[in-house]
Amino acid sequence: MKKLLSVALCALLLTGCGGAAASSGSAESTPASSAVSSEAASSDTAQDSTPAAETVDLDGIVSALEAVNPIANPRALDDFSVQNELLLTMDNIEAYKGDVTNDQADCGLVFAVQAKPGKAADVEAELNAYKDSLAANDLYAEFADKVAQAKDARIVSKGDCVVLVIAGVGGPDYADIDTAIAAALN
Missing domain, CATH: 1.20.5 (Single alpha-helices involved in coiled-coils or other helix-helix interfaces)
Incomplete structure (x- = not known):
């Protein structure tokens, strides 16, 4: 007790x-x-x-570019993809949006970045390094069409916005993509 x-x-x-x-x-x-x-x-x-003018309409840019360059079986790019696939430094990025094909036979990609102030050139340089790494992969004949599309990929910047577009294998001519990029960035 x-x-x-x-x-x-x-x-x-x-x-x-x-x-x-x-x-x-x-x-x-x-x-x-x-x-x-x-x-x-x-x-x-x-x-x-x-001011709202400083915010880049990434949704609008990606939608406009995908209207010209549809992404087959799209996979949204996330932080892991941006860092480990595109090899970008997240400290340079304010926001981003994009899709890449999830189809092994294709190479389509649309990606738009709002870089932090003063970091657009750094983002552009990293995207060029990524493009060069894709274009250098010419070891296998079955990837020749994807390598050719990667070599012609477009990387365009305007202000704090940087865009990367790789046409799909059966995709549009890059002249159409150039026109869409110019319109989307205005």
């Missing part, structure tokens, strides 16, 4: 101590949370006052 009473008292004491610690912990975190919320609100307000 004494052991049961001792265990019950210990449990009661531990519960009381845990409750007090939790109360003081949550009381201390409330001001910090509200300070973060205030900072976030003020930074949101600052971002909202940023």
Whole structure:
């Protein structure tokens, strides 16, 4: 009986101590949370006052380019793809959107990047290195048409926007792609 009473008292004491610690912990975190919320609100307000002209319409650019250069069995490019397939430095990128074919017999790709201010040239250089690596893969005859399309790939930048387009194997002529890029970047 004494052991049961001792265990019950210990449990009661531990519960009381845990409750007090939790109360003081949550009381201390409330001001910090509200300070973060205030900072976030003020930074949101600052971002909202940023001119809309600085934001690149990546969805519109990609849609316009894919209307001319449809991507067969498209796979959306994600952070992993951008870093490990396209070999881009994420610190240079504000936002991006793009699709690449998921068809082994094709090579179509449409990719648009809004580079961080002053980083468009770095993104363009990295995309050129990626293009060169694709074009250098001429070891297998069955990839000759994909290599030829990669050699002719278009990398165009305007302001903070950089675009990479590789025509699909059965895709459009690059003259049509050039026209679409010029229209999309205006």
